[in-house]
Amino acid sequence: MNVADSEVVASILSPFYSITDSLKEAELILLNTCSVRDNAEQRIRKRLRELAALKKKNKSLLIGLLGCMAERIKEQLLEEEKSLDFIVGPDAYRSLPELIEKASLQIVSFNVALSEEETYDDIEPVRYASNGVSAFIAIMRGCNNFCSYCVVPFTRGRERSRDPKTIIAEAQSLFEKGFREVTLLGQNVNSYCWNETEKKIDFADLTEQIAQISPLLRIRYATSHPKDISDKLLFIMSKYPNICHYIHLPVQSGSNKMLKKMNRIYTREYYLERIKKIKEILPNCAISTDIIAGFCGETEQDHQDTLSMMKEVGYEYAFMFKYSVRGGTAAAEKYEDDIPEELKIKRLEEVIALQQHLSLQSNKRDIGKTVTVLIEGISKRSDQHLFGRNPQNKVCVFPKKEYKIGDYAEVKIIKCTAGTLLGETI
Ligand code: SF4
Incomplete structure (x- = not known):
């Protein structure tokens, strides 16, 4: 954001x-x-x-x-x-x-006045840090969820959605300028909602309308709250090949006790049911997550529940952090930050080591497959190689040949590390 x-x-x-x-x-x-x-x-x-x-x-x-x-x-x-x-x-x-x-x-x-309406929807952002291929579009602001550890509802105010007409016009204009990928952004995009006089437009409707701009325009989105990700959205994703089969679905913990204290609204069982549905409707969908290690009162069993959750889902990628108290949040007021720093670090290291293993396993399963890569730039390690992402958001590196930034390339994966797929164009 x-x-x-x-x-x-x-x-x-x-x-x-x-x-x-x-x-x-x-x-x-x-x-x-x-x-x-x-x-x-x-x-x-x-x-x-x-x-x-x-x-x-x-x-x-x-x-x-x-x-x-x-x-x-x-x-x-x-x-x-x-x-x-x-x-x-x-x-x-x-x-x-x-x-x-x-x-x-x-x-x-x-x-620092917070607004209930401001979405900056009439402002065309200056893409000064862009690679000319991928751009962010903020579709909403704020958050109503009040997870107990999080400052966002206090610093960014209540949730409000932006007029879909302005979002679609922005995506169209980016496509006409040569951009080939847009990432729709919000704290919880799945609760996007715009009421027209006769009909309500939800996130699935919005995504579908953007997907229709051109099959050459890729669509990604972040972040999804597990409680709001709908089957309707999953079916729209399965209908349009240009909506990338990649979902960032923060779990935070695998323990029901921790999820309740975090005020995440869902249980481990509910989350796993959503994962099952995603894999059923989108069999090749990559899933990433956020994990907090060492939240207030986390026992060894709670931590083990997180590790088992990670294995059960088989995340492709994760953003992993140790808990730090944020003043003004419910967790700061109600719970003691009682996990010693060394233990938080140890648990975080275990989470990171497991994720490294899962990412490597996932990448190894891609060896031999051919993937469509949107080229984003020249590889940092060699100016004779290009890099880009496949729809699952995995970074792929391959020899440059006649391709240029912004092209799509079909790449056969021949090797990998935990973070990168390496291949040859076909
Ligand atoms: S963690 Fe995400 S969903 Fe929860 S309050 Fe913060 S921004 Fe909202």
Whole structure:
């Protein structure tokens, strides 16, 4: 979401500033922040200290902080981080020109007002960090789920969906500019809902309409909440080959006791039923997940339940973290963060080791198959090789030959590591 937000911010400021890669040349530096984990916030603090030194040399340089961290701890930040000139929350980016003007007059200010309506749907993002092939489209903002460990409903406000007409127009325009893949973004895309006068448009309807733009436009989406992923969506995915057979379905824990404390709304059994359905309707669908190790009160048995869940699903990929308390959340108020750090690390390492094994097994099963790869760039290891992704979101590397970035290539997989498929075009 932060990349998509930064592209909206770049668009709002495009009449006043152009983007530079050089810190020394910059007149304005904006840091877009995430508060989901403590170490993300610590990295921003470190960055602000580094930028303070730059500001001493360049007195007219302005530094602003955007995003969730701005929302969560604005007073504390303004008090402690003297290099900051202004702070803007995720729903207040339209006020940036005004805040920058005040900052240039040395008036330190902030706007962290949350909105029930803001979706920035009339703003065409500036794709400054894009490879020209893949782009993000934010289809909704905020979240209503209140998982007990998560700050997002407090920093990004309540869930609201964007007008589908503007989303489809954005996807169409990206396709016409040469983009070949769009990722539809939201905290919980499966609860996307837009009420037209006569009919309701849900996420499955929206995805279908985007899929009809062109068979050459690939569609991905993130993130799905297990409680909301519908059979209707799975059937639409099976109907359109350009909707990638890949679903990111965060499980967080395999223990019902932990899921209840996390306020995830589903049980292990319900989650496994959804996985069964996905595999039934989309037999070649890759599934990835998020896992938190060492949540409050997690016993060895709870941890083992997570490991057994991972094996049962056979995830292709996982984002894995150890729990860190986020102030203001229900978990911070109600539960003791009682798992010792060394034990959290040990459990996280076990989760990571298992996932490495599962990813490698999954990739090995692809050897000998031919997959369609959308080419995204030149391999970091060799300029004679290209890389891209197959529909299952696996990175594939293969010899360049006559192909170019943005082409589709049929690649036969001949080797793999846990993270990459290696092949030859056919
Ligand atoms: S679904 Fe839960 S974890 Fe995801 S953003 Fe919403 S509250 Fe946070």
